[in-house]
Amino acid sequence: MIRFSDVSFTYDGADHPTLSHVDLSIDEGELCLVVGQTGSGKTTLLRAINGLVPHFTGGHLGGEVRVGGRSTRDFPPRELADLVGVVGQNPATSFVTDTVEDELAYTMENLGIAPDAMRRRVEDTLDLLGLHELRNRPLTALSGGQQQRVAIGAVLSASPRVLVLDEPTSALDPAAAEEVLASLTRLVHDVGMTVVLAEHRLERVIPFADRVVLVPGDGAPLVVGSTADIMATSPVAPPLVELARLAGWSPVPLSVRDARRLAGPLRQRLAGAPLPGTSAAVGGAVVGADATPVVRVARASVHYGPVVALDHASVELGAGEVVALMGRNGSGKSTLLAQLAGLRSPSEGRVTVAGKPPTDLPARKLITVVGLVPQDAGALLYGETVADECSTADRETGLDPGTTASMLDEVLPGMPQNRHPRDLSEGQRLALALAIVLAPGPSVVLLDEPTRGLDYPSKERLVMVLRKLAADGDCVLVATHDVELAAQVATRVVVLAEGEVVADGPARDVVCHSPVFAPQVAKVLAPEPWLTVDEVRVALGGRRRDQ
Amino acid sequence: MTSDAVTSDAVASDAVASDAATGRARARSTAIRLRPRASVLLGVTSLIGMAAFCWPLVIQGHAGANQAHSADAPWLFVAVLPLLLAVILGEMAEGTLDAKAIALLGILAACGAALRIPSPGVAGFEPVFFLLIPSGRVFGRGFGFVLGAVTIAASALITGGIGPWLPFQMFGAAWMGFGAGCLPPLRGRAELAMLAGYAAVSAILYGTLLNLWFWPFGAGTTTSFSYSPGAGALANLHSFVFFDLTTSLGFDISRAVTNAVLVLLLGRPVMAALRRASRRAAFDAPVVYH
16 A cells, blocks of 8 residues: 655655665554654654655655555645545644535545545544534534544545544544544544554553554664564564563563463463662652642632632642642643643632742742642744743843753753754653753742653653652642653652542552553552552562662 | 744744745735736836826827817726726736735735725825835835725725725836835834835825826816916926825825824734735745755
C-alpha cells in the first residue's frame, strides 16, 4: 500500500538529512506505529506519505514514495487527498466549518462528490465513529476526544485507503485517548484501513499495533519489526516494557493482561522485599508529619452559576510535599488550582496560602508565594524569542536581570535562545513557563496537566525538577490525569469527584488498588503495592536509573 | 523537556532550525513569484491603469472631440480596468500560486476587509491600508499587489462599496502593496521609520490618484476647478490641485498620519508575526527531487 524506496530527505538549508535511505513497505490493513524521540523525523516520515514533504515544506527528496501505486513525485498532496487522510495533533487547527455535519461534508465538497453520495457518506461516517448524537453540535462545544474523532471523520468521509495520524492522542486525557484509539482499531479491523500512527504515549497504543517503525533520529537507518521485538530494545518504552526488560520476560508483553500472566515469579520474589517509605522519599524528599501546612483549604465551595465546581473541599498541603490532584474532567481540579493561585476567591469557606488568602495579596507579592503553570504553558508566553521572554519576566517581576534565564538553565539546559516560543517543543515550552513561574521563588508551585504532549525524556526531566523543588522545601501540587506521573513523583494523592474530595492519602494507598488510577506496574504486580519500575529495580538489588 | 532542539511540529520546526542555521530570518520572502511574463504584463497593465487615472491631465487639444467624449471616456476605463485586473491576477496565479500563498492571502485579505468595517473613513481613520504595507514588505511585491486588490474587493463586498470606483481603488491599493514589497532591505528601527514614511506618502498618493479619477465627474463642468477638456495640461493640473486641496487634502493628510502612526505602533509585532508565518511556510525553500 505504502512503499518508500531508498528515500532520503533534507530540509532546505539543513546540513544533515532528516531521513536517509529509507526503505519501508506498509501493507494494506496494517496498523503501523511510528516511534521515536521528539525531533527524530517521525513527522517528516509521516508527511512524506501524502507528499506534504516535500511539496509543502520544500527541501530535497531522493528516492520515491508510492502510495496505492501513485508516486508523490507526480501527484501533489491535493491529488492524493482521496487516497491518504492526514490527522494532526490538534484537531481544532484543522477545522474549517462550525458544526460536525458540515465538517464531515467539507472534504467531499472540495473533492466534487455528488450531493446524494455526500449525504450517504456523511451518515456512514457518523455511524462508523459513533458521532451521530453530536451531528448538529458546534465543533467548539465538543470535548477533546470528540473533536479528534470529528477530525478523523472529516478525512474519512473522502473514503481514503490510508490514514496517517501524527500524535492524535498526545494532547488528550486518558479517557478521550481511549475513545480515539477504539475508533482507530475499529477502522483497521472492520474496514481494513491502513493506518500509520505516530505517538509518544506508547502505553496507550502498543497493544493495538501490528508493527513498529522506530525512527532513531540523526538520519540513522529505521528499525522495523514486530511490536514485541522492537519494544525489547527501543530507547523509548512504556513502564510495562521497562518492567519486562528488568524481569527478563521474552517475548515482551504488550498489555497488562499478558504481563500479569508472566509476572507470577516476580510477584513471589517481591513479596518479602521491603517497600520504600513513599515513592518520593526515594527521590530525596521527606515529609514531616508535624510540618505546618503551607496551604489550607477549609470547606471551600465555588459556584459557577448553577454549577458547583468545588463542594466543601478541605485539603492541607505541607512544605516538601508533591501532591497529585486527580479526578475526571470537570471534577474541580482546575478550579481548586485557581483558588490557590488567587485567581478567584471561594463562594464559601476559606483558602489560605502561607497564612493569608491569596486573593488579598498584591500581584508582586503573590508571585513570590504561589506560582501556577497553566494547562497551556504557551498562555504565559508572548515574547518573540526565548531570551526576550526571560528578560521581560525579570523586568515585570522586578528581579535582577538574568534570574529567569539562569532558572531556565537549571530547569532545562541548552534552550535555543533565539527560537520563537511557539516554535518550541511541548517540553521546551513547559520548561520556559516553569522557569518564569519559579524565578520569583514561590513556595507553592501549582501545575495543571503538565505532561500533555510530553515525550518520555521530557517527563523524566519534569519529574526530576519537581522532586528537586520538594527537596528544597517547596510545596508542589500537580493536577494530572497521568497516573504514571503521579506514581513516580507524588507523595500524596488527592482525588476529586463532583467538586468533593473523595480520597486523600499516601500515593501508594490511593492509587494501587484503583482500577482507574493504578499505574501499569501496580496493575501487573497487584496485590503487591509497587508503583514504579525504579522501585522494583531497587527491591531486586539494582540501582535506580536516575541516580 | 528534551534538550534536543526540534519541536513537536517537527516539519515546521526543522524548517525553522534550518533557518537558524543559515542565519537570521530573511527580510523578505517571495510568497508569489513574478515570472517574466507576469512582470511584463504587470508593467503594461499598470501603464494602462495609470492612463485610466491620469487621462484628464494628459489628453490635449481637440477641444470639441474631447468635449464630445468627456461623458463616455471615463466609463471606457471603468469597463476596461476590471478586465485588466482580471488578466494580471490570472497571470500571476498561473502555476505559481500555491496553497500556502492562497491561505495567507485569504486570511490577510479577510483581516484587512474586517479592518474596514469599524473605519468608515471618519477623520481619515482607515486602517485597511495598514495591514497591506507590512504584508507587502514581508511577503514581497507580487503578494503585495494581489493582496491590495483582493483586500479592497473583499471589503467592498462587506461594506457595500461596489461601484465604478472599485477597480480604481483596487489598482491603487495593489500598487501600494507592490511598492511596499519594493522597499530597500533595511532592518530594525530604520525599517520601521521607512515603512511609516512609505505609509504616509502612499496614503497621500492613493488619495490624490483617486481624486484624479473622480475629478472629471465630481467637480462638474462649471466651477473654477472643474476639468475643462480644452484647457491644456497645465491649466487642468492647476485646477486639479485646487480641487484636491479644497476637497480632500485635509482628509488625505489625516489618513496619512493615522497610517504612519499605526505602522510605528503596531508594525513591529505585526511584521514579527508575518515573518514567523513566512518562515514556517518556507516559501523560498525549493522542492527538489533527485
